[in-house]
Amino acid sequence: MDQSNTAVTISREGAVALVRIDFAPVNALSRPVRQGLLQAVRELAADASVRGVVLHGGPGRFIAGADIKEMDLPLDEPILPDVVAALEAMPQPVVAAIDGFALGGGLEVAMACDLRIATPKASVGLVETRLGILPGSGGTQRLPRLVGTAKAIEMIGEAKILRAPEAVKLGILDAVVEGELLAEAVRLAPGAAKRVVSTLPIPARDEAAEEAAAQAAIKKGKGVPAVAVVVGLLRETAAMDFPAGLKRERELFLPLRASAEAAALRHLFLAEREAARVPGLEGVKPRTVSQVAVIGGGTMGSGIAMAVADAGLPVVVIERDEAAAEACGARLRDAYAKQAKSGRLTEAVAAERTARITPAADWNALAQADLIIEAAFEDMAVKEDIFRRLDAVAKPGAVLATNTSYLDPDEIAAFTKRPQDVLGLHFFAPANIMKLLEVVRGAKTAPDVLATGLAFGKKLGKLPIVSGVCEGFIGNRIYAVYRRHAEYLVEDGASPREVDAALESYGFAMGLFAVGDMSGLDIAWAMRKRRAATRDPGERYVAIADRLCEAGRLGRKTGSGWYNYASGKAEPDPAVDAIITAERQAAGITPRSFTPEQIQNRLLAVMANEAAKILEEGISLRPSDIDLVFTNGYGFPRLKGGPLFAADQLGLRAVLAEVEAAAKAGGVGSEPAPLLRKLAETNTTFKEWQRGRATPG
Incomplete structure (x- = not known):
């Protein structure tokens, strides 16, 4: 064993070899772990004195899955499918001793072992669809052989995490160990029978159960392409032998790994980790809250x-x-x-x-x-x-x-x-x-x-x-700019339905004007009236929403707002068209048309611009925090990664050009943020700017 690789170590208890993964913080399957595992497997497979192998991750850990940060990089040898195949092919019985999480690639590794035992609090699952991908190291082929196709569709499609007792009932794990896990694994290993999961037949299929599981997974997946892909894969390969199914899994895994949707979901996953790191709180103990x-x-x-x-x-x-x-x-x-x-x-x-x-x-x-x-x-x-x-x-x-x-x-x-x-x-x-x-x-x-x-x-x-402290904090401050520019688009020629349709086609569950109707237009109206005396006269003001409220059109609760709800659903209303036309005429505006893409780009750009101002002011610690605010509180589509991730994908030069056009339409307050201009001119993304800062905030 290469002593320079400390991520994976081997120890012996008589004829049993213990392979320990020790790669803080969660034993992710980073390159050093894959290298160490493959080296250990090859070394022990050739050692005739070894009668059994125990694979473990130390107290409270097993393998929490892939290293998410590596997914933005080209695949690097050894790839996990090769490690899993070598592990499954070992001549000695291998016992996976699971304490903590065996998720994603961690469960794929465990399913390549002959026996799987766990502590009562251990958890297992194939959760890759949360990241816009599917299990790519045999998980879609081994799991159905343990639980059946319908249950595999449910587990993988819905990214379910199961506690050990439930996993035992399904046959994913062989036993829950109440006492000392490692000692029990060492006891079992020499006498365990080889049970190669890839050679097991898939249990008899239940087409009705599969269809029900497929529909439930797709509904819960909310448009994540990987969910539909993995459902199709599981049903397609249920009639194939293992090598053919494995080949098909890889064919579908690689394009998903490289997809824009997967990149967006990875970004949000890592953003949540980063959001927990707050400068100045290192070592600070929270006060006790019990009441x-x-x-x-x-x-x-x-x-x-x-x-x-x-x-x-x-x-x-x-x-x-x-x-x-x-x-x-x-x-x-x-x-x-x-x-x-x-x-x-x-x-x-x-x-x-x-x-x-x-x-x-x-x-x-x-x-x-x-x-x-x-x-x-x-x-x-x-x-x-x-x-x-x-x-x-x-x-x-x-x-x-x-x-x-x-x-x-x-x-x-x-x-x-x-x-x-x-x-x-x-x-x-x-x-x-x-x-x-x-x-x-x-x-x-x-x-x-x-x-x-x-x-x-x-x-x-x-x-x-x-x-930090500012009017509206992070979310409402940016949302106010987003809403204001949507109203500019309406006064300039778009209809409320055209704006909403463009947003919905982008991935929002509801358009901005439909959301306003649902919330009630009177709330924002009261706020506008309170601020009327302090409003900058150089800022463009669209009074269409005021006219709607004055007419008693306060949204769904009054039966009409931007839309009419007499039929129970949002319908364009000629009365609203008349109000909009009158306001355009009063402002001397000749209406023009906008394509859905123009609407999308304009609204994304003004959100990114206001976000840049918030970053400059130190209101938000980092761009990725802003993406989390909008994907978790304002309906921004997760498959786009948030407004700043999406702006990076569009290109900040294009975003700046759009903001400059928006500034002409919006007047005071719509000017490009100096930070946005600097990033665009230096061809730097928000993500690169965040990575390059020594101290966020």
Whole structure:
């Protein structure tokens, strides 16, 4: 064994060889691991004194999958299929001892072993479709031989992760070991029979079950091409022998690996890892949060309370009076009852979660809360009253959070005598479902308070993204520019339906104007009226949305907005056309036509431009954080990787040219960001700019 390769080492216990993978942090199948495994396999296969082999990853680990960063590079020898084939061909029985995760290539390696045992907390799965690819090292051919084609379609198509006991029931694992895993593997290895999975027949097929699994996987896959490809592959190769199926798997794997969609999904996967790295928090310990309070039991406050209860924490919801508190409790009980009735929760779990929430009108009920989240009306006077009261009631060291979408958290913090304990926690509705959480760091927010906000977000199963303070933070600030330029396009000649159709063809589930109708046009209207006195006169203002609201067209809730909903679905409305025509005439605009591509490029460009300004100002730590905000909170298609990844793919010179055209249409506030201009002129991408910065933020 090459002693220079420390990623894989061999030790002996009598006639049993133990092959240990030790490549922090998760034993990914990077090149050193593949090299070390292949070398170990070849060395032990030729050693007649070895009667059994144990493959393991040390305590708490096995193999978490491929090295995602290597997927942007050309394939490098040895490739994993060759390692897996050599492992399966060993003359000695091989026991995979799985502790922790055996995902993707990790499970493919395990299925090349003769026996697979695991700790009770171990997890297995072929999750490659999450990254826009399919298992490329025999996983699509070995798994069906263990579980059948229908179950393989379900597992691979839906990227399911199974705990060890369930995997044993399905036949993926052979046993769960309650005691010492490695000792049991060493005991079993010499006497284990060779059981080569690739030689097993595929169990009898159930066409109806396969079709049901295929439809469910494709629906859950939300347009990810790899899902449909792998479903087709599994059904196609079920009638083939193993070598032919393996060849077909590789033929389909390689184009997917090189696809734009896979690159986008890899980008987002790595972006989530990077988002957890916040400068200045190294070694900072979060404060303990065991009791939470929410002020305001409306739609947002109730959703936050449910998110907290779902995470296993008790939460008090403070309402204005006893009647409001009782009504809040009734709404929450009804919400959980509906989840139980639909089968999403058992009756017992629904009852447990309901019991964790205590609606109250007495502010003394939050005196022991470790974290208090204000989720009241968006009005600074309301926030002032709440935070002054909190300053008097909350215990020392309690974290005070505001859920404001647009107001200044620093101004809110100044209402207290402890601004260091204040931060923003901007949830997205419905708060118990939406993954995104903007964690807003104020000028005086203490490092451990920021760390607490991030840890709390993770506890709730959210994706917490750090934002600095500005109007709208990261997401709403960029979204406001996106919406404003969409309205410019309408006033300049496009119809609302043309804009929405262009966005939907790009990959958005709903167009911008349909989303506005669903949310209610009166919310943004009220905000525009509040800001009218301070609006820059040099900024172009489109009043079409105001005219709609003045006509009582507030969206779906009134039956009409940008569209008419008399039929139950969004239909273009001649009345809206008339309003648009009148506004064009008043502005002296001669309408012109736009292609879908022009609409898409214009809106992508203005989003990227505002994002560049946010980066320059230090509001966002990095471009990839902005991509996460938009793919997790604003419906930006994941297969495009987010607005800045997509801008890089389009080319920043083309983006700059589009922004310059948009600036002519938009006036003040639409000018190209200096950072965007610099990147375009130096032929540098946002990704390269992020990689090249020594210290993000």
